[in-house]
Amino acid sequence: VDATGRxxxxxxxxxxxxxxxxxGLLGQRCFLGLDLSSTTxxxxxxxxxxxxxxxLTWFWAPADTLEDAERRDHVPYRLWARQGLLETxxxxxxxxxxxxxxxxxxxxxxxxxxxxxxxWGINEVKRLLxxxxxxxxLVEWGQGYKDGSPAVAAxxxxxxQGKLQHGSHPVMDWCVANAVTLSDPAGNRKLAKDRSTGxxxxxxxxxxxxxLAARTQPKRPSVYQSRGLVT
Numbered sequence: 395v396d397a398t399g400r401x402x403x404x405x406x407x408x409x410x411x412x413x414x415x416x417x418g419l420l421g422q423r424c425f426l427g428l429d430l431s432s433t434t435x436x437x438x439x440x441x442x443x444x445x446x447x448x449x450l451t452w453f454w455a456p457a458d459t460l461e462d463a464e465r466r467d468h469v470p471y472r473l474w475a476r477q478g479l480l481e482t483x484x485x486x487x488x489x490x491x492x493x494x495x496x497x498x499x500x501x502x503x504x505x506x507x508x509x510x511x512x513x514w515g516i517n518e519v520k521r522l523l524x525x526x527x528x529x530x531x532l533v534e535w536g537q538g539y540k541d542g543s544p545a546v547a548a549x550x551x552x553x554x555q556g557k558l559q560h561g562s563h564p565v566m567d568w569c570v571a572n573a574v575t576l577s578d579p580a581g582n583r584k585l586a587k588d589r590s591t592g593x594x595x596x597x598x599x600x601x602x603x604x605x606l607a608a609r610t611q612p613k614r615p616s617v618y619q620s621r622g623l624v625t
Contacts, residue, residue, distance in 0.1 A: 401546070401573040401585070401597075402553055410552075412559030414448050419504060422446075425610070426500065426509035427535070427602030429595045430490070430516065431455075437488050438569075440599035441500060444607045447552060449560045451596050452496055456489075457482035467592055469568055479565055490515070494522040501530055507610065510535035510602035535602045542584030545605030546575060549597075552604065560600075569596035 424443045431437040437454040453474075455463060460471045460482065474480040481496075483489035500506060508531040511519075516532070523530060535541050552558040560566060572592035575583040585598055 401575050402550065402570050404571065406553050407560075407567070407570050408562070410556060410558045410560055411562035412448075414450065414559055414561040416450060419443055419446075419448060419450075421503075421505055423505045423507060425507055425603045425607040426497075426530075427599040427604070427606065428493075428497075428509055428511045428519075429599040429602070430493070430512065430514060430519070431488050431595065432515070435488075436565075436593050436595040437490075437493055438595035438599040439493065439496065439500075440596065440603045441504065441506075442600065442603040442607050443504075447557045447559050449558060449600055449603075451560075451563050451566045451600065452481065453479070453565045453596060454481045454483055454488055454492060456486050457484055458486045469592070474565055479563065490518050491522055494519060494526060494528065497523065497530060498526055498528045501528055506530060508533050508606060510606040512537055512598075512602075533606055535606065537584065537598075539578055539582040539584050541605065542601075543582040544608065545601040546583045546585060548604040548608040549601045563596075566596040566600070568592065569594045573597050 422443050423445060424441045427440045427442070429438045439452045441450040442448070455471060460475060464471050471480060475482050481492065483492045497509070510533045513534055520532065535545070549558070572590045573594045574586055574589050576586045576589065577583050585594060585601060587594055587598070
């Protein structure tokens with residue numbers, strides 16, 4: 395039987411707030427994590443920069459459902475939207491074209507190695523990326539114990555060691571406060587959306603990005619770029 399446990403303690407998360415200058419990260423190596431919503435829930439995108447431990451996050455929700463979502467989730471979605479912390483898409487369902495547009499901007503601004511994704515709804519994103527000629531390596535990331543456990547370990551280790559800077563994004567802070575993990579008899583863990591007290595989409599996206607970074611070896615330039623061919 396799975397055991398449920400609170401994931402990250404609030405003091406540990408707050409200790410990693412730091413200040414992030416996105417302009418100072420331009421051109422730097424990063425990994426992305428994309429958690430797509432079904433229709434009306436949050437969609438979240440995270441960018442993790444392994445060299446400095448910075449974490450940037452973006453969130454989307456349908457504009458016409460914000461008021462209902464506030465009553466359901468008891469958080470100020472409309473205020474977050476006015477503050478620019480939550481991007482809204484027209485209508486009652488997430489328009490993935492807005493997400494793909496942001497992906498294109500990130501690919502242009504940073505050295506994106508790959509993007510981890512949950513396979514739900516990804517086919518439309520792939521089509522939109524192709525239509526916009528955005529070249530991005532996509533890596534399927536399961537939500538079970540196999541991929542979930544190393545992803546959970548990666549973000550937890552960075553937080554406990556003080557090697558993460560997340561900038562204290564209010565929507566992300568809320569996601570972290572809601573999160574719980576499930577453990578199997580072998581001690582593997584995964585984030586559990588259905589057991590959490592609220593939305594955790596931002597944390598899922600961040601864990602995928604950091605999990606992908608942890609298992610990816612840095613690309614090393616060929617020795618021939620520096621010393622040429624030996625004949």
